[in-house]
Amino acid sequence: MSASTLPAGAADLAFARKDILRIATAGSVDDGKSTLIGRLLYDSKAIFEDQYEAVERASKGDYVDLALLTDGLRAEREQGITIDVAYRYFSTPRRTFILADTPGHVQYTRNMVTGASTADLAIVLVDARKGMLEQSRRHAFLASLLRVPHLVVAVNKMDLVGWSEDVYESIRDEFSAFAAKLNVPDLTVIPISALNGDNVVTHSANTPWYEGTTLLHHLEHVHVASDRNLVDARFPVQYVIRPQSDAFHDYRGYAGTVASGVLRPGDEVQVLPSGLTTTIAAIDGPRGPVAEAFPPMAVTVRLTDDVDVSRGDLICRPANAPVATQDVDALVCWMADEPLRPRQRIAIKHTTRTVRGAVKELAYRLDVNTLHRDTEAGELGLNDIGRVRLRATQPLFVDDYTRNRVTGRFILVDEATNATVGAGMLTPAG
């Protein structure tokens, strides 16, 4: 076992400055996904003795099956597949990691989307012997659709192709070409053997031709500070705080989470949909007043004027407002057995605003393997992705998803069953 990663804790003086990186892993169990995760956890000492012993007891083969650590449901153990996202936690002295381990099978695409939606970085695992399969394309495409800012392709089982640089390069080139089509901003391709640990935590002597970093080093150092939008101030009002007590007789605070941009007391702001302008009087954070608020801070904004503001309103700067529109163009990932069809009624939840709406038009269904657009498709089935136009009963305050991951996203809810049936990413009209 490597000693390069120590448990983070009291001895770690940098604790207060550590940040969190959210990772989503995609790939199938056959590609060695569970083994890779098991190795990251084991080498960063996030696996405890009692967990390891339980896995040892349950392992049937010649070696300890680390996959048993990650497949928690009875059905998953019985079938040897991952059905739903499992969340894992590990840390190194530099960073803390929340890892969403997502299923690779096409019928669980919606669960992969769930896990990848909050990720800063996605790891797509590829078997070096098989190269880029349909499944790997789908995973890379979904990560790009959700605008996961960083993509890592881990070319696994390099030991089974004799550590061939040619194999690695051809897979790398194929992914680079595919990623260029998808506008993936940051792609890293790493040759590894999860089973033996090569290039996972420590550099491998088997790949003298590889000049990049190990997987863990990359996870620890990848720069995510500039992934957020700090330009466009957007503050969706979540809840109105009115103490109605003697001590805080006139207190009116607008609680919410900063979606993007930076807010400061003294800023002139506009409230949508009313369009009234006023000034930020104060911002209260969890420990009292703060001088500035930025994403993802959960704060309470107080305004100088007594304007009428409620949940679902949005606070922004007068010269930089989102688009207010009842017509929504978006790429939609459909997640229900019952297909999406034009004219269907549906609820749209966008930031803190939930409105009723209807499907106006299905422009095309996208083949995630070829990226071909089928304009003849009459519906979107389970796990299909397509471009949809919706009409909402009330205006929504939107930005393009490419510019703003918070004000550019929404979910669709079936009003009869209450199920979450779709995820949408706003695209420019046209």
Add this chain to the structure above:
Amino acid sequence: MSTPDYRLSQLETLEAESIHVIREVVAELERPVLLFSGGKDSIVMLELARKAFAPARIPFPVMHVDTGLNFPDVLEFRDKRVAELGVQLVVASVPDAIAAGTVKEEPNGSRNRIQTPVLLDAVEEHGFTALFGGARRDEDKARAKERVFSFRDEFGQWDPKNQRPELWDLYNGRIHLGESIRVFPLSNWTELDIWQYILREEIAIPALYLAQERDVVERQGMLYAVNEFIRPRDGEQVRRETVRYRTVGDANLTAAVLSQATTVEDVIAEIAVTRMTERGATRGDDKVSDAAMEDRKKEGYF
């Protein structure tokens, strides 16, 4: 606190995420309630709820499913904290339910399973639609799989193979009459995060969490402090050890661990190097089977 590049630290990020979740529930669901036992996780959850609505009061009651097997210190702490915050406390009592005949005592003395119907009855009686629980995903394999907003049918059952997709921070709290949502604001916190937060925010906790000398007996490699629920059995040697509790469950089932940690800083130093999980080291009730937690959740357990 924050770095110049507008990034939050790990604890600040977790705190912001939890506050967002708590506010969302109150904005969208009619009658939320927070499950408060006086244990460290629910103490932190209650503190986050306080911060979410300050300077106003927490706009929902708290509920404790009292198994009748609680450590007295913890109950005392529970009552004190509730009074300080001015929130209403609803107690759902397992002993009362046993006396009324609605549940039966299990032969092994564990009230883990029978607290579920007591919880569900109380939920129905008060019409609660959302229940905040302090569970963390790092505690158990089944919990690692659960959503932040965990949909439960009219029987409180969890269907792990058919969970609602949960995208970004857009939570779906819509339910039909009789159904409910269990909400886990601490989903992404680890045991170490909880302790670091207790230290940073100077949050009061029951004294059991810090080391003190106690009379203990050893059973199946675990140390149980002698109390009104744990009496030495024939052939068991009582010895004096300095121990603390890593978790506070039922007093008849929760073991202590050898420890010299008399401050929160000491506890953090010990946890940072421990090689055992919180439940694995201390809970006699989770060792039943590999899928014990999954099975209990399917029946309506938290």
